Amino acid sequence: QVQLVESGGGLVQAGGxxxxxxxVSGVYAVGWxxxxxxxxxxxxxxxxxxxxxxxxxxxxxxRFTISRDNAKNTVxxxxxxxxxxxxxxxxxxxxxxxxxxxxxxxxWGQGTQVTVSS
Numbered sequence: 001q002v003q004l005v006e007s008g009g010g011l012v013q014a015g016g017x018x019x020x021x022x023x024v025s026g027v028y029a030v031g032w033x034x035x036x037x038x039x040x041x042x043x044x045x046x047x048x049x050x051x052x053x054x055x056x057x058x059x060x061x062x063r064f065t066i067s068r069d070n071a072k073n074t075v076x077x078x079x080x081x082x083x084x085x086x087x088x089x090x091x092x093x094x095x096x097x098x099x100x101x102x103x104x105x106x107x108w109g110q111g112t113q114v115t116v117s118s
Contacts, residue, residue: 003023033105
């Protein structure tokens, strides 16, 4: 059973930064997704198990950075220049294949709330 535990969410002012962490029990491709109230879950960023490749949604490109430390079984999402549209519950998820589709991610964390005040 793969377990994922997110942390690092909170309340931040617009223009500020947060770093989310996701501890994963195993080495898999990991994606970050977010879901705002009344909206569908959307892809944010993903990183291969080897960390050789990363992908970003256009809405976060240049502001967010995904990285991982496999020695610590942890994947990070550094979020800079946050704005109100980034407010959502953020989830990390693990997949056995390289994909950005949430339907292909089998294992999910419980989510962490990120709120950006304008």
